[in-house]
Amino acid sequence: MTVGPDDVHRAADRIEGRVRRTPVIEVVVGGHRIVLKLELLQHTGSFKPRGAFNRILGAESIPPAGIIAASGGNHGLATAYVAGELGINAEVFVPEVSPRVKVEAIQALGATVVVGGALYHDALVASQQRAAETGALQIHAYNHPLTVAGQGTMAAEISDQVLDAAEILIAVGGGGLVSGAVAWFSDRLPVLAVEPSGSPALHQALSAGRPIDVEIDSIASDSLGARSIGDVPWSVLVEHPPTPLLVSDSAIVAAQRWLWANLKLVVEPGGATAFAAVLDGSHTPSETGTTVVVVCGANTDPSLVVG
Amino acid sequence: MTVGPDDVHRAADRIEGRVRRTPVIEVVVGGHRIVLKLELLQHTGSFKPRGAFNRILGAESIPPAGIIAASGGNHGLATAYVAGELGINAEVFVPEVSPRVKVEAIQALGATVVVGGALYHDALVASQQRAAETGALQIHAYNHPLTVAGQGTMAAEISDQVLDAAEILIAVGGGGLVSGAVAWFSDRLPVLAVEPSGSPALHQALSAGRPIDVEIDSIASDSLGARSIGDVPWSVLVEHPPTPLLVSDSAIVAAQRWLWANLKLVVEPGGATAFAAVLDGSHTPSETGTTVVVVCGANTDPSLVVG
Numbered sequence: 001m002t003v004g005p006d007d008v009h010r011a012a013d014r015i016e017g018r019v020r021r022t023p024v025i026e027v028v029v030g031g032h033r034i035v036l037k038l039e040l041l042q043h044t045g046s047f048k049p050r051g052a053f054n055r056i057l058g059a060e061s062i063p064p065a066g067i068i069a070a071s072g073g074n075h076g077l078a079t080a081y082v083a084g085e086l087g088i089n090a091e092v093f094v095p096e097v098s099p100r101v102k103v104e105a106i107q108a109l110g111a112t113v114v115v116g117g118a119l120y121h122d123a124l125v126a127s128q129q130r131a132a133e134t135g136a137l138q139i140h141a142y143n144h145p146l147t148v149a150g151q152g153t154m155a156a157e158i159s160d161q162v163l164d165a166a167e168i169l170i171a172v173g174g175g176g177l178v179s180g181a182v183a184w185f186s187d188r189l190p191v192l193a194v195e196p197s198g199s200p201a202l203h204q205a206l207s208a209g210r211p212i213d214v215e216i217d218s219i220a221s222d223s224l225g226a227r228s229i230g231d232v233p234w235s236v237l238v239e240h241p242p243t244p245l246l247v248s249d250s251a252i253v254a255a256q257r258w259l260w261a262n263l264k265l266v267v268e269p270g271g272a273t274a275f276a277a278v279l280d281g282s283h284t285p286s287e288t289g290t291t292v293v294v295v296c297g298a299n300t301d302p303s304l305v306v307g
Numbered sequence: 308m309t310v311g312p313d314d315v316h317r318a319a320d321r322i323e324g325r326v327r328r329t330p331v332i333e334v335v336v337g338g339h340r341i342v343l344k345l346e347l348l349q350h351t352g353s354f355k356p357r358g359a360f361n362r363i364l365g366a367e368s369i370p371p372a373g374i375i376a377a378s379g380g381n382h383g384l385a386t387a388y389v390a391g392e393l394g395i396n397a398e399v400f401v402p403e404v405s406p407r408v409k410v411e412a413i414q415a416l417g418a419t420v421v422v423g424g425a426l427y428h429d430a431l432v433a434s435q436q437r438a439a440e441t442g443a444l445q446i447h448a449y450n451h452p453l454t455v456a457g458q459g460t461m462a463a464e465i466s467d468q469v470l471d472a473a474e475i476l477i478a479v480g481g482g483g484l485v486s487g488a489v490a491w492f493s494d495r496l497p498v499l500a501v502e503p504s505g506s507p508a509l510h511q512a513l514s515a516g517r518p519i520d521v522e523i524d525s526i527a528s529d530s531l532g533a534r535s536i537g538d539v540p541w542s543v544l545v546e547h548p549p550t551p552l553l554v555s556d557s558a559i560v561a562a563q564r565w566l567w568a569n570l571k572l573v574v575e576p577g578g579a580t581a582f583a584a585v586l587d588g589s590h591t592p593s594e595t596g597t598t599v600v601v602v603c604g605a606n607t608d609p610s611l612v613v614g
Contacts, residue, residue, distance in 0.1 A: 023330030025348055041332055045571045264352045264573060264605035298571035302609035 054150030072098025166289025361457030379405025473596025
C-alpha cells in the first residue's frame with residue numbers, strides 16, 4: 001500500500017491549524033440514528049484543502065513559478081486558497097464548461113485563471129504543457145500520495161469524533177477522499193464508496209480489477225465526474241476494497257432537498273451523494289454502531305437546492 | 308432568580324433525544340480564533356424547539372384542544388414541529404406581514420395556521436382570545452420559566468463543548484435565549500447580549516432598570532423584533548446583567564455574507580447578529596480564553612444572503 005495510517009498522521013501534523021476540524025451532527029433518517037460529518041464547512045466548501053495543503057507543504061521545494069492545477073471546481077478553489085494562504089503564485093487551468101461563478105471565485109482567491117480547452121481533460125493537458133514551460137509544480141486533484149494522505153485526515157478526525165463508528169459512507173470521484181479514508185482505517189472499519197450510477201469509475205474498476213475509463217453522465221459530474229480512478233488512489237483501494245454502492249441522480253437531488261429542509265445546509269450534488277445511499281434505502285445503517293456519512297461539498301447555486 | 312442552573316439541568320433531561328446537540332466550529336476572524344455554536348442546525352433552523360419542547364413536556368397536562376401560539380416565524384415553526392413530534396394539535400396565529408414561505412412551512416409541519424391581524428401583537432391578542440374559547444395551552448415565544456430553561460440547554464452544551472470558553476455572544480429579541488444562557492452561567496462566564504441598533508429592547512431595559520417598549524426598525528426584526536424584554540427573561544437578566552452591544556443593519560448583512568462566503572451557511576439576519584459584533588470590530592475577542600458566538604437561526608431566503 002502506497003499510503004497508510006502513518007502517512008495520514010504525518011499529514012495531520014503538517015496541516016494542523018491550516019484546515020478546520022469540521023464538526024459532526026447526529027440526525028435521524030427513517031428511524032435510524034446516523035452521524036453526518038460536515039466536511040462541507042471546510043475552507044472553500046469542500047475537503048480539497050486537506051490534500052492540497054499536504055501536497056504543497058510536503059513538497060521538497062516550491063519552484064519560483066509556483067504551482068499549477070487543472071480544475072474549474074473544488075480542486076481549483078482549494079489550490080487557489082492554499083496558494084493564497086502560503087503566499088505562493090498559482091495558475092489554475094479551467095475548462096470552458098466551468099460555471100462562471102466558480103471561475104470568479106477562483107480568481108477572487110488570487111489565482112491566475114486560464115481557460116484551457118473545452119473539457120477537463122483539455123485543461124489538464126494544457127496545464128501540463130504550461131508547467132513544462134514555466135517549471136511550476138503540478139498539483140493533481142487526487143493522484144498523488146501526499147494528496148491522498150491529506151484527505152485521510154478527515155477520516156482520522158472521524159475516529160476521534162465518533163467513538164462507536166461502525167461504517168463510513170463516502171462519495172467517490174477520482175478516488176482521493178475514499179482512498180485517504182481507506183489508508184487511515186485499513187481493515188479497522190468498513191468504508192462504503194458511493195457513486196452516481198452515471199459516474200461509476202470505482203464500480204467499474206472493482207469489476208475489471210483495474211482502473212478503466214467510464215462514460216460520465218450525472219448531475220454530480222462537476223465534482224465526481226472523473227473518468228477513471230487515479231493510479232495512486234487505486235493502489236490504496238485495491239488493498240482493502242471498499243463496498244461500492246450506486247445511487248441515481250434523482251436520489252442525489254432528494255438528498256440535497258432533505259439536507260436543506262432538515263438542516264438548512266446547501267449541499268452540492270457530489271456532497272449529497274453518500275447521504276443519498278442512506279436516504280433512498282439502498283444502504284441500511286448499522287444496528288451495532290454508528291453509521292457515519294460524509295457530506296463533503298457545498299459549492300452549488302442555492303436556488304438549485306431550495307427548489 | 309426565577310430560573311437557574313437546576314432548571315436548565317431538568318430541561319436538558321426532559322428534552323434529551325428531542326433536540327439536536329448542535330456542533331461548534333472554530334474560525335479565524337481578523338486574526339482572532341473564535342468558536343461558533345451552530346445552533347442554526349437545530350430542528351426547524353433555530354434554537355426555539357428547545358424552549359418549546361421543555362414548555363410543553365413540562366406542562367402539568369395538555370388540554371384536549373392542544374396548544375396555541377402566535378408567531379409567523381421561528382417560534383411558529385418550532386411550535387408546529389414540537390406539536391407534530393408529540394402528536395398534539397396546534398394552532399399558530401400569524402400576522403399578515405409574515406412571509407408566505409414561513410406560513411407554508413408552519414402548515415407543512417401539520418399546524419393549523421390562522422391569520423390573526425396585521426402585526427405580531429394583533430396575532431398574539433387574537434390567539435389569546437381563541438385560547439380562552441378553546442382551552443388550548445398558550446405557548447409564548449419567550450415569556451415562561453420553562454421556555455427560558457429550555458433555551459438554556461444550548462448554553463449547557465457550550466459548557467461541554469468549549470472547555471476554555473471565556474465569554475459568550477448571543478443575539479437578543481424578547482430575551483428567551485439570552486436569559487436561558489444567563490440562568491445557566493450565572494456569574495461563571497460573561498454573557499454579551501447583542502442587539503440591532505434598530506431593535507434595542509434589552510439596551511433600553513438595562514438603561515431604564517425595567518422592560519420598556521421600544522421602536523423597532525431593523526433588518527432582523529422578523530426574529531429579534533420584540534418590542535420589550537419579557538418579564539420572565541428580565542427577572543433572570545436583572546440578577547446577572549449581560550453586557551449589551553449594538554450593531555448596525557449593515558454590520559448584520561456583512562456578517563451574513565461572511566458566513567456564506569467562508570462557511571457556506573445560510574444565516575438569517577437575527578442569526579448573524581451576534582457574529583456581527585465580532586466582525587465589525589465593536590467587540591474584540593478574549594485573549595485569555597475562547598470567545599463563543601452563537602449562530603442561532605437559518606430561516607431566510609438564500610438569494611438574500613448570497614448577494
